[in-house]
Amino acid sequence: MSWVEINHFTYSYPGTKKPVLKDLTLSIDRGAFVVITGRSGGGKSTLGKALAGFIFQDDEPAYSGSIVVNGLDMSQIPLFEASLHVAYVQQNPEDQFCTLTVDDEIAFGLENHCLPPTEIERRITDSLAVVQGLALRGRYLSTLSGGEKQKVAIASMLALSPDVLILDEPTSNLDPLATQNVFETLFNMREDQNLTVIIIEHKLSQLTRFHPDFFVLEDGELQPIADIPAFQASFAKGKLTLSETLTDEVLDDDPFVEFSKAGVNINDHTILHEIDLRLVPGEFVALMGPNGSGKSTLLETIMGFHQLSSGSLNVFGNDRSSLRTYALVNKIGFIFQNPDHQLFTQSVWDEAALTLKNLDLLNADSTNRITRLLDYLGLSERINDHPQRLSYGEKRRLNLLAVILHQPHLLLIDEFLIGQDMANAHAWMQFLQDYAARGHTVVLVNHHADLTSQYCDRTVFLHDGLIILDRPIDDMPDYLRRLGFSAFTQQKTWESEYA
Amino acid sequence: MRKLSYHPGSTVIHRLYPLTKFIWLVLGTTLILLLSESILLVSIAIVSLVILHLIYPDIWRVRGFRFVFLTGLFLLILYLLFEKVGRVLWDPGIDLFIVTTVGLDMGLRFSGRFLGVVFLSYIFILTTSPNDLAYAVMKSGVPYRYAFMLVTALRLSPILEGEGQTIYRAQLVRGVQYEKSGFKKLFLLVQQFLTPLLISAIRKTDKLVFSMEGRGFGMHKNRTFRQQSSLTTSDAAAWVVMLLLTGLFLLFEYGGML
Numbered sequence: 209m210s211w212v213e214i215n216h217f218t219y220s221y222p223g224t225k226k227p228v229l230k231d232l233t234l235s236i237d238r239g240a241f242v243v244i245t246g247r248s249g250g251g252k253s254t255l256g257k258a259l260a261g262f263i264f265q266d267d268e269p270a271y272s273g274s275i276v277v278n279g280l281d282m283s284q285i286p287l288f289e290a291s292l293h294v295a296y297v298q299q300n301p302e303d304q305f306c307t308l309t310v311d312d313e314i315a316f317g318l319e320n321h322c323l324p325p326t327e328i329e330r331r332i333t334d335s336l337a338v339v340q341g342l343a344l345r346g347r348y349l350s351t352l353s354g355g356e357k358q359k360v361a362i363a364s365m366l367a368l369s370p371d372v373l374i375l376d377e378p379t380s381n382l383d384p385l386a387t388q389n390v391f392e393t394l395f396n397m398r399e400d401q402n403l404t405v406i407i408i409e410h411k412l413s414q415l416t417r418f419h420p421d422f423f424v425l426e427d428g429e430l431q432p433i434a435d436i437p438a439f440q441a442s443f444a445k446g447k448l449t450l451s452e453t454l455t456d457e458v459l460d461d462d463p464f465v466e467f468s469k470a471g472v473n474i475n476d477h478t479i480l481h482e483i484d485l486r487l488v489p490g491e492f493v494a495l496m497g498p499n500g501s502g503k504s505t506l507l508e509t510i511m512g513f514h515q516l517s518s519g520s521l522n523v524f525g526n527d528r529s530s531l532r533t534y535a536l537v538n539k540i541g542f543i544f545q546n547p548d549h550q551l552f553t554q555s556v557w558d559e560a561a562l563t564l565k566n567l568d569l570l571n572a573d574s575t576n577r578i579t580r581l582l583d584y585l586g587l588s589e590r591i592n593d594h595p596q597r598l599s600y601g602e603k604r605r606l607n608l609l610a611v612i613l614h615q616p617h618l619l620l621i622d623e624f625l626i627g628q629d630m631a632n633a634h635a636w637m638q639f640l641q642d643y644a645a646r647g648h649t650v651v652l653v654n655h656h657a658d659l660t661s662q663y664c665d666r667t668v669f670l671h672d673g674l675i676i677l678d679r680p681i682d683d684m685p686d687y688l689r690r691l692g693f694s695a696f697t698q699q700k701t702w703e704s705e706y707a
Numbered sequence: 708m709r710k711l712s713y714h715p716g717s718t719v720i721h722r723l724y725p726l727t728k729f730i731w732l733v734l735g736t737t738l739i740l741l742l743s744e745s746i747l748l749v750s751i752a753i754v755s756l757v758i759l760h761l762i763y764p765d766i767w768r769v770r771g772f773r774f775v776f777l778t779g780l781f782l783l784i785l786y787l788l789f790e791k792v793g794r795v796l797w798d799p800g801i802d803l804f805i806v807t808t809v810g811l812d813m814g815l816r817f818s819g820r821f822l823g824v825v826f827l828s829y830i831f832i833l834t835t836s837p838n839d840l841a842y843a844v845m846k847s848g849v850p851y852r853y854a855f856m857l858v859t860a861l862r863l864s865p866i867l868e869g870e871g872q873t874i875y876r877a878q879l880v881r882g883v884q885y886e887k888s889g890f891k892k893l894f895l896l897v898q899q900f901l902t903p904l905l906i907s908a909i910r911k912t913d914k915l916v917f918s919m920e921g922r923g924f925g926m927h928k929n930r931t932f933r934q935q936s937s938l939t940t941s942d943a944a945a946w947v948v949m950l951l952l953t954g955l956f957l958l959f960e961y962g963g964m965l
Contacts, residue, residue: 265920325935563882
């Protein structure tokens with residue numbers, strides 16, 4: 209008998225008629241390793257939550273069919289009981305943590321289920337051993353790296369001895385090294401514990417060596433993927449080219465940004481040191497490096513959010529310390545990691561026009577440009593909607609649109625590709641490449657070595673606050689391997705990996 | 708500058724049970740508010756400052772500490788300068804600088820009272836893990852479903868503080884100028900700041916509920932606790948010292964021994 213049985217399962221969100229999951233039928237054996245992928249917003253997380261029994265807790269869930277795990281119909285048991293059989297690890301471990309320390313976090317579920325303290329201690333040790341995280345015992349969660357946090361999130365679920373472990377994009381915030389580490393941990397754990405593992409994930413290339421069963425959820429239907437290279441090839445077709453009529457060309461030869469021996473300290477810690485970096489017009493620069501290496505701090509320093517503790521920084525020919533942030537907004541566009549943190553107004557139109565309005569640049573020409581870009585990015589139907597009601601992909605489009613309407617010479621983008629499927633990622637990389645080709649400079653913090661090689665001109669690689677590599681893109685793989693960062697070159701595309 | 712927060716250590720005060728320290732704080736503060744003898748209040752402030760120094764030698768680098776210390780001194784100076792009732796203790800020839808017995812007494816009283824309360828609070832915050840305090844409260848019999856709110860608040864507040872900073876910066880890079888806005892515009896900017904923060908807080912709470920219920924929170928009326936720490940002989944000693952000192956100070960204050 210199958211361990212997980214999805215029988216003709218159909219589900220619609222409350223208040224909608226169109227089903228997000230349509231007549232799904234799938235059997236998963238005990239100990240299986242399953243990967244579910246698909247476009248952003250396609251219902252993958254909903255399927256995960258259905259398997260974990262969460263969606264059945266709504267007042268009147270609109271579903272038909274059934275989901276049975278280890279003989280238990282998930283729609284018929286309370287969530288407390290379901291939690292003992294299916295564990296669900298959320299995308300961002302920060303969102304999942306309920307306590308402040310590693311030990312308390314793993315103990316949380318066990319304490320709620322009234323296990324005796326000695327048994328709780330034993331399970332904390334065992335679950336941390338499974339994820340190779342015994343060294344984390346006793347530490348505060350706030351001191352852990354992204355990869356370590358994900359290990360604790362997984363251990364906190366494993367401690368409950370579930371039948372099935374579901375992980376919703378567990379590596380989306382992680383660098384390639386930490387990603388590899390998490391995948392290996394999951395694979396080994398499944399082997400050792402005979403645990404059924406279901407991962408919702410976009411990073412398929414890094415999973416192929418574990419030979420999982422791949423499925424794609426598209427248009428509400430679940431299909432097996434037989435040929436991963438061919439499947440991934442289909443993503444590169446939807447590129448978003450930026451029409452020349454939408455941006456003016458920048459004719460400037462002077463460097464936009466020049467760091468010289470620059471250092472930055474935050475709360476008595478050195479975050480950046482001895483930074484030498486020039487950003488010249490017309491470049492598409494990939495800013496890479498492990499989590500916590502100082503990438504975001506570097507971008508934020510250009511905007512003046514951190515003061516230099518040593519060295520110098522010139523921005524558009526001026527000493528940065530003599531400029532206020534407002535004085536640079538005209539020439540620098542900045543996009544933060546989380547789309548929700550940068551949507552301020554009550555309508556899509558107002559949001560698009562906000563920067564222009566603040567800069568006193570809103571006129572007939574710019575209004576016309578807003579209309580054309582909204583149309584170009586597929587948002588013209590939504591101009592009166594509240595920005596927070598948009599889908600994740602639409603919010604990202606609006607974020608980008610809101611900062612490029614005044615055509616800043618320099619675009620600084622922090623982790624724009626997180627949470628985006630590969631089709632979207634290709635589309636955006638093409639868009640940004642075209643923007644740079646018009647004489648603007650784009651600096652993009654990202655971890656996708658394969659996308660970087662295809663679209664960027666140059667790689668700047670940070671490690672522990674130091675730039676350890678600043679080379680043209682073609683040199684990147686060789687140099688990174690020599691420096692011991694081969695994990696950052698292993699996300700090969702189907703083209704290089706299988707051609 | 709360092710943040711005013713729990714600083715791990717192994718001093719006797721660090722090792723006391725969180726509820727013992729909390730009761731010390733409440734009792735100490737009440738005592739300070741009850742006392743009016745300046746010599747007693749100044750003694751408490753000085754002893755507290757010495758303890759503070761012993762448990763955290765870097766205390767002067769903690770954010771806000773210099774400010775509160777100077778505020779205490781300012782209170783003293785204020786009374787010395789403007790309270791001229793009583794016997795003259797020092798007369799430099801300028802009226803403003805004449806020091807009187809009442810001026811000195813009032814200055815020491817209010818300054819000592821202010822600094823005593825602040826120093827006791829600093830000792831408590833620097834030596835007590837908020838997490839341990841929350842668990843101690845839960846174990847003391849307060850229903851865990853309510854007491855856990857403290858842990859949740861401790862968990863979410865630094866995250867929301869960080870998000871607030873990001874949102875503020877995201878406003879700046881969109882050309883917002885708080886300092887050049889009139890009242891009406893400022894109101895709009897604050898509203899624009901709070902909208903994403905509020906939405907983020909609601910989403911986080913939603914996910915947290917999801918995570919908590921998914922691990923059986925609220926399933927049983929009671930729960931077990933991993934941490935076995937409880938009152939020790941040190942706590943008993945601390946209680947005895949606390950009661951003796953309270954009695955002694957009250958005797959000095961109301962027993963006519965001063």
